Amino acid sequence: MAASLIDGKVIAADLRARVAVEVARMKRDHGLTPGLAVVLIGNDPASEVYVRNKHKQTQAAGMASFEHMLPADVAQADVLALIAELNANPAVHGILVQLPLPKGLDTEAVIAAIDPAKDVDGLHPHNAGRLAGGLPALSPCTPLGCIILTKSVHASLEGMDAIVIGRSNLVGRPLVQLLLNENATVTIAHSRSRDLPDLCRRADLVYAAVGRAEMVRGDWLKPGATVIDVGITRVPAAEGKTRLIGDVAFNEAMQVAGAVTPVPGGVGQMTVACLLVNTLRAACAIRGLPAPGV
Amino acid sequence: MAASLIDGKVIAADLRARVAVEVARMKRDHGLTPGLAVVLIGNDPASEVYVRNKHKQTQAAGMASFEHMLPADVAQADVLALIAELNANPAVHGILVQLPLPKGLDTEAVIAAIDPAKDVDGLHPHNAGRLAGGLPALSPCTPLGCIILTKSVHASLEGMDAIVIGRSNLVGRPLVQLLLNENATVTIAHSRSRDLPDLCRRADLVYAAVGRAEMVRGDWLKPGATVIDVGITRVPAAEGKTRLIGDVAFNEAMQVAGAVTPVPGGVGQMTVACLLVNTLRAACAIRGLPAPGV
Numbered sequence: 001m002a003a004s005l006i007d008g009k010v011i012a013a014d015l016r017a018r019v020a021v022e023v024a025r026m027k028r029d030h031g032l033t034p035g036l037a038v039v040l041i042g043n044d045p046a047s048e049v050y051v052r053n054k055h056k057q058t059q060a061a062g063m064a065s066f067e068h069m070l071p072a073d074v075a076q077a078d079v080l081a082l083i084a085e086l087n088a089n090p091a092v093h094g095i096l097v098q099l100p101l102p103k104g105l106d107t108e109a110v111i112a113a114i115d116p117a118k119d120v121d122g123l124h125p126h127n128a129g130r131l132a133g134g135l136p137a138l139s140p141c142t143p144l145g146c147i148i149l150t151k152s153v154h155a156s157l158e159g160m161d162a163i164v165i166g167r168s169n170l171v172g173r174p175l176v177q178l179l180l181n182e183n184a185t186v187t188i189a190h191s192r193s194r195d196l197p198d199l200c201r202r203a204d205l206v207y208a209a210v211g212r213a214e215m216v217r218g219d220w221l222k223p224g225a226t227v228i229d230v231g232i233t234r235v236p237a238a239e240g241k242t243r244l245i246g247d248v249a250f251n252e253a254m255q256v257a258g259a260v261t262p263v264p265g266g267v268g269q270m271t272v273a274c275l276l277v278n279t280l281r282a283a284c285a286i287r288g289l290p291a292p293g294v
Numbered sequence: 295m296a297a298s299l300i301d302g303k304v305i306a307a308d309l310r311a312r313v314a315v316e317v318a319r320m321k322r323d324h325g326l327t328p329g330l331a332v333v334l335i336g337n338d339p340a341s342e343v344y345v346r347n348k349h350k351q352t353q354a355a356g357m358a359s360f361e362h363m364l365p366a367d368v369a370q371a372d373v374l375a376l377i378a379e380l381n382a383n384p385a386v387h388g389i390l391v392q393l394p395l396p397k398g399l400d401t402e403a404v405i406a407a408i409d410p411a412k413d414v415d416g417l418h419p420h421n422a423g424r425l426a427g428g429l430p431a432l433s434p435c436t437p438l439g440c441i442i443l444t445k446s447v448h449a450s451l452e453g454m455d456a457i458v459i460g461r462s463n464l465v466g467r468p469l470v471q472l473l474l475n476e477n478a479t480v481t482i483a484h485s486r487s488r489d490l491p492d493l494c495r496r497a498d499l500v501y502a503a504v505g506r507a508e509m510v511r512g513d514w515l516k517p518g519a520t521v522i523d524v525g526i527t528r529v530p531a532a533e534g535k536t537r538l539i540g541d542v543a544f545n546e547a548m549q550v551a552g553a554v555t556p557v558p559g560g561v562g563q564m565t566v567a568c569l570l571v572n573t574l575r576a577a578c579a580i581r582g583l584p585a586p587g588v
Contacts, residue, residue: 108429124423125419125420125423125424125427125429126419126420126423127423128422128423128424128426128427129418129419129420129421129422129423129424129425129426130419130422130423131423131426132422132423132425132426132467132468132471133419133422133463133467134461134463134467135402135419158486159486159487159488160488161488161493167428167474169427169428173426173427173428173474174426176470176482177426180461180467180482180484183484183486185481185482185483185484185486185487185488185493186481186482187479187480187481187482188470188474188479188480188481189479190474190477190479192452192453192477192479193453193479194453194454194455194479199455199479202496
C-alpha cells in the first residue's frame with residue numbers, strides 16, 4: 001500500500017492563514033503590529049532568494065517587515081551596532097540574521113548580541129538553554145515545522161519511538177528537545193552510529209536531517225512509519241538542469257511508510273511559516289499578552 | 295558471570311587527587327588559587343550535610359572555600375545582591391547555590407543571576423544552551439560524573455548505544471548532550487515511554503535517573519551492558535533504620551551486566567569531585583589559562 005503524502009505546501013499555507021488571522025486580531029484589539037527585521041549581509045544568491053521570500057510572506061501575514069542589507073565587507077562592530085538598534089526598536093519583535101555570514105564575521109558573537117526575546121531563529125544560547133531545560137523558549141523554525149508536519153498525521157506523539165538522524169544545532173539537537181516536550185521517546189543517531197538501518201527500523205517517527213541524498217532506504221523503515229525528510233541536496237538533472245532531493249529515497253519510502261514528506265514541498269515550506277509564528281509569539285510575549293493560539 | 299563493580303569511591307578519590315595536583319601547579323605557576331563559594335539558604339539538614347562535605351573537599355584540594363549561610367526567610371533581593379557580590383569578587387571562580395531553595399524564592403531568577411563563567415553547577419541557561427549546542431560549557435556535575443564512571447570501563451563511547459532513563463534538567467537532559475559529545479547513539483526514555491524493558495535491552499550503556507527504587511530489573515539488561523545508577527531512594531531497613539537504594543535492582547544486574555555502579559558508593563561519590571573539576575576549569579577560563587588536564 002502506498003503511503004500518504006504530507007503536503008507541506010498546504011499545511012504551511014494553512015498555518016500562514018492562521019497567523020494572519022491572529023495578526024489582524026492583535027492589531028484590532030491591542031494596536032499591535034508584529035514586526036520582523038531581517039539582516040542580510042553580502043550577496044549570496046540563495047540567501048537573497050530566502051530573504052525576499054520571508055519579506056513577501058511577512059507582509060502577506062499583515063506584519064511589518066524590515067530589511068537591512070549590509071555589504072559583505074561590513075565591520076563586525078557595525079553589525080553589532082545595527083543589532084543593538086533593532087533590539088531597542090519597539091516596532092521590531094523578531095530579528096533574524098540570515099546565515100551563513102561572510103568570512104571575517106563572528107557568527108557566534110552576532111547571534112549572542114540579539115535580544116533573546118527577539119531571537120525568532122531560536123539560535124541564541126539563552127533560548128537553546130531554555131529549550132534544553134524544557135522551559136518555554138523561541139525554538140528554531142525548521143524543527144518546529146517538523147513537529148507541526150508530524151502532528152498533521154498523529155494528534156499525539158506521546159510514547160512513540162522517534163529517531164532523529166543528524167545532530168546539527170539548527171535541526172537535530174533542537175528537534176530532540178521538541179520531541180521530548182511531546183513525550184516521544186527519542187533516539188539521536190549520527191555519522192558515528194552503528195547499524196543505522198536497524199536503529200531506524202525501530203522507529204515510528206523518522207526524521208532525516210543529514211544532507212546525504214537518499215541515504216534512508218525503504219528497507220530501513222518500519223511499515224507504517226511517519227517519515228519527515230529535512231535534507232535538501234541539489235543534484236544534476238536532465239538537460240543541464242538541477243533538481244532537489246531529500247535524505248530519504250522517496251519512491252522506496254512511499255512503498256513502506258505510512259506517511260512521507262516530499263522534497264521539495266515538505267519541510268522546506270514550513271520554515272518561513274514557523275518564522276511568522278515565532279515573530280507573533282515574540283510580539284505577544286514582549287507586550288505581555290498571552291501566547292497566540294497558533 | 296558476575297559483573298564488575300564500578301567503584302565510585304576510588305574513582306572520585308583519584309579525580310580529587312588529580313585536581314589537587316593541578317591546583318598546586320596553578321598556585322605555583324600562576325599565583326592562582328581557585329575559589330568556590332557555596333550559598334546555603336535555610337537549614338535543610340540534608341543540604342547542610344552536602345555543603346559541609348563540599349567545604350571539606352574543596353579545602354582538601356587546596357582551593358579556597360567560601361560559605362554563605364542565609365536564613366530561610368531572606369528576601370529575594372538580598373540573595374541577588376549576594377550573588378552580584380560573588381560575581382564581582384575576583385577570588386571566587388565558582389558559585390553554587392544549594393538547591394532546593396526555600397519557598398518564596400524564585401529559583402530560576404537566582405540561577406539566572408549567576409555569572410555563567412562562574413556557574414559551576416552548569417544550570418544557567420547560557421551553559422545549558424552552549425552544552426545543547428555542542429559548544430564548550432560548564433556542565434552539571436552529576437552527568438559529568440556519569441561520563442567519567444563510564445569511561446573507567448570504556449576508553450571510547452563512540453558508536454555505542456546508550457539509553458538515558460529520565461529527562462530531568464539536572465541529570466537526564468544534560469547527560470544526553472555529554473553522551474552525544476562522546477559520539478554515542480543516545481535514546482532518551484521517560485515515564486511516557488512504551489516498553490521500557492525492551493528499549494533498555496538494546497543498550498550497551500544504561501543510565502537510570504528516575505528516582506524509582508529498583509525499577510530497572512536484571513532481565514531489562516543486555517548481557518555485558520554497563521549500568522550507571524543515578525537514582526537514590528531512602529527506604530526503611532531493619533531496626534527502624536533506613537538505607538539507600540538505587541534505580542537498578544543491583545543483585546539482578548550483577549548477574550547480567552558487564553559493569554555496575556553501586557548505590558551508595560557510585561555516582562553520588564563523583565558529584566563533589568566534578569564540582570571541584572568545574573571550579574578548576576572556571577578558574578582557568580576566567581584567567582585566560584588553557585583548560586586543566588583533568
